[in-house]
Amino acid sequence: MSLHPSTLALHELLAGATTSVQTTANAENHSQPRPGGSVDLERIQNAVREILAAVGENPEREGLLETPARVARMYAEVFAGLHLDPAVHLQKTFTQKHDEMVLVKEIAFSSCCEHHLLPFTGQAHIAYLPDGKVVGLSKLARVVEVIARRPQVQERMTEDLADLIMRELNPRGVGVILEASHSCMTIRGVRKPGAMTITSALRGLFRSNPTTRSELMSLVFGASRS
Ligand SMILES: [Zn+2]
DSSP states (O other), X not given: OOOOGGGSOHHHHHHHHHHHHHHHHHHHHHHSOOTTOOOOHHHHHHHHHHHXXXXXXXXXXXXXXXXHXXXXXXXXXXXXXXXXXXXXXXSOEXXXXXXXXXXXXXXXXXXXXXXXXXXXXXXXXXXXXXXXXXXXXXXXXXXXXXXXXXXXXXXXXXXXXXXXXXXXXXXXXXXXXXXXXEHHXXXXXXXXXXXXXXXXXXXXXXXXXXHHHHHHHHHHHOGGGO
């Protein structure tokens, strides 16, 4: 896919080829759910107290007393997807003759960058070309929700979504586009608020057929960027 250079975020340029290699290598491990796993809240609390002490704070002062417990509950929520299997949301399908593109645009998500444990937030656009089998539209949003709630890199999240839908629905093609703003880029490091990182993962006809691909791009970005 060729995006206009101005839509490429600095983050992507800096990330370079190494990131995409790691992304591919790790994709399989991370798409495996860890059912039955749980979050050790007390362990997080102890760690947060340590961080506070290490940065020169007093974890015993009034304003910080409840912070470790709060942060522990926050991580349990933000990383809840580690213990869930997104595939369960794609099990119930309907037989449908519709063979044109199904696109759900602007699915809001927030995830947590695994390099800094800072949030990245944005929108997912998910398209597929059914092969006689469709899934409830809200299920695509559910899948985004589960996969986002893990320590992530946007590149892998994009690939995991595409591979999961391809595997579970067996469509003729899948196109996933994610646009996100990374707070590890806006509040630290290069401090570039407003930079958007755009990633895409195309499978089947979205990859092999330029017409299908450009139809998706113009539906998502508007005709001028197709
Ligand atoms: Zn980061």
